[in-house]
Amino acid sequence: MTYDAIIVGGSYAGLSAALPLARARRKILVIDEGIRRNRFAKASYGFLGQDGRPPEAIARDAREQLLRYPTVEWLEGRAEQAKREEKHFAIRTGDGRRLSARRLVLAIGIADDLPGIPGLAERWGRSVFHCPYCHGYELDQGHIGVIAVSEASMHHALMLPDWGRTTFLLNGAFTPDSGQEAELHERGVTIEAASIARIGGDADVVLTDGRTIRFDGLFTLPKSRPASPIASQLGCEFDETGLYPFIRTGMTKETSVPGVFACGDAARAAGSVPLAVGDGNMAGAATHQSLLFRRD
The missing domain is CATH 3.50.50.60 (FAD/NAD(P)-binding domain)
Known part of the structure; x- marks a missing residue:
């Protein structure tokens, strides 16, 4: 089976990207290895309506809400490899599964070297x-x-x-x-x-x-880097900053590779839950519209 979209990363950006696609009744898969960047913090601050809540509670509630939609699947694991194959993208996971999607959303996050x-x-x-x-x-x-x-x-x-x-x-x-x-x-x-x-x-x-x-x-300031090599494997372009290299995207969060969208910390030189959620929503809606109005 080929999914309409696979979202790589199920933290705040990935969850937010999945929601517009789920509400458009698209068949989607979220692949998540369960390593949130802010997993060490006791509380998350500055997120409107969620100020001071434990980060894991915010993510848990969002996942529960997302999985109420019948076209959403969730896979616990790590996406190890990704490549373009004619009119779809192929993903291989750490346990050897091979998956296919018309679109990819990369919410891969970053890893901090302290x-x-x-x-x-x-x-x-x-x-x-x-x-x-x-x-x-x-x-x-x-x-x-x-x-x-x-x-x-x-x-x-x-x-x-x-x-x-x-x-x-x-x-x-x-x-x-x-x-x-x-x-x-x-x-x-x-x-x-x-x-x-x-x-x-x-x-x-x-x-x-x-x-x-x-x-x-x-x-x-930690020395940070993308938490997955998938964007590089796909040929996505990066922007270099004094903080870390992040995936280059346009206004709709589409990368330099058509059909591949990116959101969250890996696609912005700023670590913030509200910014990740906003970027994810844009990426999810733009992914849906690309499925409607383009044939690539």
């Missing part, structure tokens, strides 16, 4: 974060540390004083020039040049010189 600081990974999503809009408010204007990974960390350091007293921990990764130092000073940011030995307590930074600085929360 700075190799002892104690950081254990606190990721709990007291160490990457998004001020998602987690800054809950720090209640306390003491915030920004752990530098490159010059791109300047953006974090200049933003976060809106959420609390901010210290920029250079950790040997970056040295601001005189102009950047002036910008930081203007924003009231303290610069700490000593290297970090480890993170302890809730968000306590132990420096190599023996000092400990206690913070209410820490922010840093």
Whole structure:
């Protein structure tokens, strides 16, 4: 059987993309390996109507609602390979299944490679974060540390004083020039040049010189990458940013490969549940219209 569309990834973007197709009574399959990017966070903030709910509860409710539609199928597993075959796309899963669809929606997400600081990974999503809009408010204007990974960390350091007293921990990764130092000073940011030995307590930074600085929360930029090679296998073009390469799409979320749409973190240089949901809705509706009005 050939599906009208296969959605690769069943987190927020993928669920949102599937819904318009389900409501159009199209035969669709969602393939999901169950690894949400925000699985470490206790609550998701900034999503209208869902503010402060556990991420897994939002995803669970959305999946239950989606699966009420009779034309939707769900497959737990990983899509390993994808290619174009004449008028359809072929998908092979990790357990050897071979599946076919007229359209593909890639909601593959991204994977985060964290700075190799002892104690950081254990606190990721709990007291160490990457998004001020998602987690800054809950720090209640306390003491915030920004752990530098490159010059791109300047953006974090200049933003976060809106959420609390901010210290920029250079950790040997970056040295601001005189102009950047002036910008930081203007924003009231303290610069700490000593290297970090480890993170302890809730968000306590132990420096190599023996000092400990206690913070209410820490922010840093992970090195991120697409969580699946499928977009590359299909020949999708990527845009490069200072954060990570993301799949290039047009206004309707169609990629450079006709018939392949992409949404969510893998198709936008911003990690946000509401943006993922909005992108997914656009991708799903555009996928349906391409099935109606095009013959590719």
